[in-house]
Amino acid sequence: MYPSQTSLIPVTVSLARFVETNGLSAFGNNYPYWYLGTTPFKFLTGPILPNLIVILHRLFSNISLFTITIAILAISFLLSAVGWGILIKKIQNSKSLSIIVLLLLIFPWRYLAAFSLDEGSVTIARNLLPFSFWAIWKHFENKNKKSFFIALFTSSFLLLIDTSILPILFVGITALILTKSYTNNSFVNISKYVKVSFVLAVSSLLLITVWYTPSYWLTILANPSIGGVTGLKVILRILDILRGSLPSFLAVFVVYFSGKIGNRFSVFILTWLFAFSFLTIFRFFGDPDFWMDWTVWLYEIEIGIAILIANNFQLIRKSSFVIALLLLPFTITLYIYAKIDKPNLISNKLPQGIRSLGEINMLAKNETVFLSGSTVFWADALYDIYQLRGGVDRVAVNSDWNRAAYELREGISSDSAKSWFIKLDISYVLVHGPTSKEYYQDFKNIKKWESIGSKIWEKDGDTIYAVKTVK
Template identity: 45%
Template sequence: MYPPQTSLIPTAVALTKFLEVHGFSAFNINYPFWYLGSTPYKFLIGPLIPVLLSFIHRILINSNLFSITIYLVLFSILISALGWGILAYKVQNEKSKFIFLIVLILLLIMPWRYLVAIGLDDASFTIARNFLPFVFISYWSFMKKRNILNTIVGILNTSILLLINTNIIPALIVGSVALGIAYSYQEGKIKGFFKSIKYLIPIIAASLLIATFWYSPSYWLTILTNPSIGGSSTLKATLRIFDLFKGIVPLLLAITAVYFSGKIKSRLMLFSLVWFFTFLFLTLFRLISNIDFWQDWTSWFWELEIGIVLMSSKLILGVTHQVFTLIGDVKYPKLLYNRFSEYLIVFGLIFTLFVAANTLYNKLGRPNLLNRQVPEEVLSSLDRLESISKDNIVFLSGSTVFWADSLYDLRQVRGGRDEVSLDTDWDKASWEIRQGSDPKRSYEWISKLNISYILVHTEDSSEYYHDFNNLKKWEKIGKKVWEKNGDEIISVSNE
């Protein structure tokens, strides 16, 4: 079983395949197939997912890593629905477990998470997202009863989360603040918020320290000074810090909007609103920044779906309780009329999610999310490139970047996690090769990085991401050695 062309699941497969070959020593060496072999393997993925996939693969020897990864992702989605249901039940603090069932059912039928998990996202990040509610459950238990056991569980869960994928940190911070606000909410007022949060800070800090023992301090420094930001190293760090501060603004706006609404009667609704509006503002910031880069500004839709489900569940619980309690009352028809607006809100929110998911599915070309074979548009060109390139460096773009090393061992310029790359030239070279119009400058970068073959996708290619501009320049750079279905392999002499 294989995902569609646009999926990032192959990156986890590629890294797990490398672990199976080299064992645990893989975590102490550079990964040779991405970013010109510049980057430590342990920077590219947390240790838990490749180790788990490798362990399962040893047991299910007749299953391939793609199938195992997909099943693990789908299982994590199911477990996540249970986790969010349990969290909603605990935060709501009611004897009825109906809220748990509502959240569970809604999350299991909501489409966005399935589509993105299989069709777009990296497997380890998806699994980290799905483990997040269990971290929040441990935080809630700790705030209710601060003892050694709850402290250990909180640190353990957070450490596991970070050792799955550190990209989950923004959602972890937003959720922690939202939980602190919800826990501090009493009789219509927020009391003791900073006291609640200050006890969570040591747990998160201790977990970051544990994660740092694994990743090393240079891992965080690399992310902070990532070359994709641009400018000198100091400037990159400064810009990244300002980016982090900018990310706090939506959270503050969300808290302010919720606090002054004056109509919040529930801790769960307060948590849901802070969570939802924070990610809504973050989405709007990204949308305004670059409306054409839809992969970026839709990246928080997963969190928005969670927020919508939690808000809708609370509304459904409240409305259903009143409706069934007052059946037969003379005011029953009036009650139904007054509650109609709330039902309309719930329907509108859920309907919006289905519309968004359908729009994305159409945007992706309505692919089969689960396939019996590797997508042909990926396989044919990579298979030929592997036979031609031998051990030479190749340049790939689009989805082939992520698929290449899950199927073969191709030494390429790009890779599956740009923010941790230690090579200082790959990003500038990649832009020039794909977007640049000057054949001479493109050749200079190709020669500098010792690239021997480039897989070029023309307008007729079935590749989803058409990254190459100025296709005519390749006639002046190298020799076409293979062509099929709009894909071309260009051989370049670096002598």
């Protein structure tokens, strides 16, 4: 089985293939196929998911790595629904509410992003988050060594699957702090829970840094993140916005919801939805056209809305405006599905848009190529292709790849493109024309390639140019 062309699941499969071929020694080396072989493999993935996929592949050798990864994803969705049900039962002590939420969270529309856009490790880690939240809540209640180590283990385990869930984890902990401290329409002992959470968070980060190393975090902070700026600048910008706008939001929150919060679980829901709505709006204004970026938090918003519906069903059904507002994320989901041409989320055949990879694999052999669009993510899930780009941009160590990729895709100058080929020792380019089946039409100036390299293969709108002759 294969996911849709636009899926990032092939990134997960690529990394698992490398572990299967090289064993545990893979984690001590650079990954040779992405970013010109400059990035340590352990920067690209935690140790848990690739090893799990490899172990299962050895047990079920007749099942492909793709099918195993998709199966793990599907199971994680079921676990996610169960996990949220358990968490809600723990916080609200309502079995009926837990069951309603569980049913809402297993609806098939929630699988769209996971199988058509997201990377496997991110989806699996975020699906398991409610179990970490449950452990943290238990630690708030018990505050002993056993509860601390259980909470530490669950949070660290998820971060060793993928650190991209850090913002979600921090938002969840904040929501748990406010929920736990909400008593009799007021917040009490917040500082106590903040201290407990701070110790837990720092301990978890220190523990996983033993694996990832400090340079991993420095690389993430230094690399372009949102809108072409570094992660550090993004954090500073968010803090600056919050400094100016948070008092107003809090004033509205206090005035409107004062006396209207029926239970402490409503605090969790409102905090969760407010945080991810804010992050979505922040990304949207950063680049409205880059819909794949600003929709990244729809997954969490959908969870929040599902819980909100279950918790306030009697109130919500009386307001058509509220119903329309709550349906907005689901409408956006349908819009995205139409935007990516309504692909089959799972198929027995490789997507048409990436079939040219077989040809460039035979031509390039051990030489470096330039790929763009979805072929970047699929290339090393199917073959061993050395390329300029890769599947986890936030941890790329090479300082040239990003500028070079932009120039090759969108630049006008042939001479500038040639200079990058010489500097980075790139031999072949796969260019997707207007009639190509490739969804992401990244190349803006197709005509320039005729003056850069020699056309050596062409089919179905895809063209391979040999550019090593430019030297």
